[in-house]
Amino acid sequence: MIRINALNKKYGTLQALSSVDVEIEPGRITAVLGPNGAGKTTLIKSILGLVKPDSGTITVDGIHVNGESRYREMIGYMPQLARYPENLTVTEIVDMIRDIRKSASKPESRSASTRKDTQDSIKNTGQKTPLADKDAGRPQNNGQSASAPEPAHDDTPDFELWERFGLESEKDKPFRTLSGGNRQKVSAVLAFLFRPKVLFLDEPTTGLDPVSSSFLKDKILAERNCGTTIILTSHIMSEVQELAEQVVYLLEGKIYFERSVAGLLEETGQSTLERAIAVKLGRQPEVTAETGETP
Amino acid sequence: MILKILKYQLRDVFRSRWIIAYVLFFLVLTDVLFRFGGDGLRVATSMMNIILIVIPLASIILGAFYLYNAREYIELLLCHPVKRHQLFWGMFLGLALPLVAAFAGGVLLPYLYNAAGAEAWRSALMLVFTGSMLTVIFVALAYYLALRFDDRIKGLGLALVICLFFTIIYDGLILFVIYMLSSYPLEKPVLILSLLNPIDLGRILLLLQFDISALMGLTGAVFREFFGTPLGMGISVASLLAWLAVPITAGFRRFLVKDF
Numbered sequence: 001m002i003r004i005n006a007l008n009k010k011y012g013t014l015q016a017l018s019s020v021d022v023e024i025e026p027g028r029i030t031a032v033l034g035p036n037g038a039g040k041t042t043l044i045k046s047i048l049g050l051v052k053p054d055s056g057t058i059t060v061d062g063i064h065v066n067g068e069s070r071y072r073e074m075i076g077y078m079p080q081l082a083r084y085p086e087n088l089t090v091t092e093i094v095d096m097i098r099d100i101r102k103s104a105s106k107p108e109s110r111s112a113s114t115r116k117d118t119q120d121s122i123k124n125t126g127q128k129t130p131l132a133d134k135d136a137g138r139p140q141n142n143g144q145s146a147s148a149p150e151p152a153h154d155d156t157p158d159f160e161l162w163e164r165f166g167l168e169s170e171k172d173k174p175f176r177t178l179s180g181g182n183r184q185k186v187s188a189v190l191a192f193l194f195r196p197k198v199l200f201l202d203e204p205t206t207g208l209d210p211v212s213s214s215f216l217k218d219k220i221l222a223e224r225n226c227g228t229t230i231i232l233t234s235h236i237m238s239e240v241q242e243l244a245e246q247v248v249y250l251l252e253g254k255i256y257f258e259r260s261v262a263g264l265l266e267e268t269g270q271s272t273l274e275r276a277i278a279v280k281l282g283r284q285p286e287v288t289a290e291t292g293e294t295p
Numbered sequence: 296m297i298l299k300i301l302k303y304q305l306r307d308v309f310r311s312r313w314i315i316a317y318v319l320f321f322l323v324l325t326d327v328l329f330r331f332g333g334d335g336l337r338v339a340t341s342m343m344n345i346i347l348i349v350i351p352l353a354s355i356i357l358g359a360f361y362l363y364n365a366r367e368y369i370e371l372l373l374c375h376p377v378k379r380h381q382l383f384w385g386m387f388l389g390l391a392l393p394l395v396a397a398f399a400g401g402v403l404l405p406y407l408y409n410a411a412g413a414e415a416w417r418s419a420l421m422l423v424f425t426g427s428m429l430t431v432i433f434v435a436l437a438y439y440l441a442l443r444f445d446d447r448i449k450g451l452g453l454a455l456v457i458c459l460f461f462t463i464i465y466d467g468l469i470l471f472v473i474y475m476l477s478s479y480p481l482e483k484p485v486l487i488l489s490l491l492n493p494i495d496l497g498r499i500l501l502l503l504q505f506d507i508s509a510l511m512g513l514t515g516a517v518f519r520e521f522f523g524t525p526l527g528m529g530i531s532v533a534s535l536l537a538w539l540a541v542p543i544t545a546g547f548r549r550f551l552v553k554d555f
Contacts, residue, residue: 070354083367085307
């Protein structure tokens with residue numbers, strides 16, 4: 001799905017990323033973890049095309065990411081901190097993003113059909129990955145959506161989160177008057193709105209109340225079951241353990257390890273991801289648990 | 296696509312309080328000048344001195360503030376299938392157009408309801424033209440600075456310094472040069488120097504239009520000789536356009552390759 005080859009990025013003298021090679025598989029939830037300043041955001045921003053890498057290549061679904069903007073049609077992004085024009089109402093912001101998407105996809109309408117095809121094939125491969133045993137412990141909502149006929153990957157926007165978050169009552173308020181949690185909700189709705197093939201969630205649950213946060217997690221898992229590839233960062237390890245299947249751990253701009261959550265737990269013999277990562281980091285003599293700074 | 300972005304930008308900007316304050320400022324000022332018994336021509340002359348200081352300052356500060364505040368918003372839009380060049384023009388016009396409209400509206404409205412004569416209208420339109428040019432130039436400078444420096448304190452500080460430099464320090468330097476070298480014929484060098492400052496350019500263009508260059512004595516005569524001719528007018532307008540093109544291009548280039 002996403003292939004990154006020998007990616008390098010320097011900010012002045014600071015080597016933010018040094019020869020990073022990662023392959024993110026389709027239809028899975030991958031967590032990008034690491035201490036502050038390890039290059040997580042730089043990595044994600046490079047894939048989104050916000051940061052221009054010094055060298056190396058990134059392909060998303062076979063499309064090279066360099067100055068190209070069309071591949072972003074299949075991407076949804078929920079930033080850590082969302083800010084939209086202050087005087088626009090929530091409805092206007094949603095309309096604006098829909099407008100922009102619409103006029104971006106207009107020139108080449110044929111791409112819609114090919115996109116659907118690839119999406120279907122990815123859904124299928126996504127289904128083949130052995131998840132059954134892990135799904136057992138998950139909220140039942142998850143099981144439901146897996147057994148029920150999948151929501152069609154059509155072009156109608158996905159307003160499920162909008163309804164569940166109860167944003168209807170906020171829709172005419174200007175963005176500047178929204179609370180932090182509600183801003184976060186708007187940005188979550190916008191990330192899921194276009195049924196993206198790839199979703200980037202940068203600390204998605206920060207600032208959300210427990211109920212909304214669990215709605216969001218349910219939605220994330222439901223999307224995964226529809227074959228969406230999800231890349232997640234978080235400082236809450238229990239959340240990562242709950243959601244993610246694969247962990248990419250960055251340390252000082254390098255991939256320190258890349259493993260499945262189950263494999264990690266098994267290898268370290270720990271029951272929680274937090275402990276497992278601490279053990280994994282502690283094992284390496286030059287990296288003490290302290291500099292690892294695992295939250 | 297640019298129009299789409301622009302549409303929502305304009306909606307946002309026109310609802311903000313500072314743009315309303317900006318309109319009112321020019322409206323009240325022009326109105327008061329009319330009430331103090333000026334005819335249209337005199338009002339334009341007085342307004343000239345004000346806009347030459349207020350517009351560069353307001354445009355550069357508002358521009359820099361605006362772009363720094365829109366940082367996260369730009370990042371978000373760039374994650375959608377929007378091309379960077381489209382977004383740049385959307386953001387740029389989205390601020391420059393409302394500022395020009397606010398200024399032009401505020402100044403011209405009193406001319407309308409005071410039923411100013413043709414001559415007064417000519418000077419008012421000249422005033423609006425120069426003011427609009429200065430607005431766009433200083434918004435462009437602000438955008439370049441905001442894109443060049445990620446640290447907003449640095450960017451805003453530099454914006455202030457640049458603005459002060461062109462409004463005050465530059466003229467001081469010219470005066471200093473004239474004073475030091477007073478025994479040499481300096482008209483031509485000073486003429487060239489004044490081309491290098493967009494605010495001076497605007498002032499000269501307006502002064503000559505308002506036919507009060509006699510106030511400037513000998514220098515005024517020399518300026519009149521040069522800027523009064525079609526060639527001189529051409530050169531000064533061209534250098535104003537160059538002042539427009541350079542910061543916009545620099546900001547645009549920067550925007551295309553910037554790491555957000």
